Amino acid sequence: MKTSDYDYQLPQELIAQTPVEPRDASRLMVVPRNGGPMQHQTFSELPDFLQAGDVLVFNDSRVIPARLHGRRTGTGGRIELLLLSRQAPGTWRALVRPGRRMRAGATFEIFGES
Numbered sequence: 001m002k003t004s005d006y007d008y009q010l011p012q013e014l015i016a017q018t019p020v021e022p023r024d025a026s027r028l029m030v031v032p033r034n035g036g037p038m039q040h041q042t043f044s045e046l047p048d049f050l051q052a053g054d055v056l057v058f059n060d061s062r063v064i065p066a067r068l069h070g071r072r073t074g075t076g077g078r079i080e081l082l083l084l085s086r087q088a089p090g091t092w093r094a095l096v097r098p099g100r101r102m103r104a105g106a107t108f109e110i111f112g113e114s
Helices: 043-049
Strands: 027-030 039-042 067-072 078-088 091-097 108-110
Touching: 027 043, 039 043
Parallel strands: none
Antiparallel strands: 027 039, 067 078, 067 108, 078 091
């Protein structure tokens, strides 16, 4: 499986810019394991779907503004970097698109905000 298998186009207007108020009014997609029909509910209805023995996992991580756009030095080819985690000052673990063309030692220039 490749990370590109998860690429999809999401229209800008469908990306939430601020949290909904009240917070438990956020949307919840319920996909039954038994193959029943998918349902669209609100997060306040989550307890209705929990059963004894279910486990909830809470993700309290924060998202950083980590998508950078640039051009490869020399060829001018467009690249996109998604920073994943800081390894050391000035060094990041990242996903690069197109990754197959970005080799170790390649240089690039990041665009400023537009």
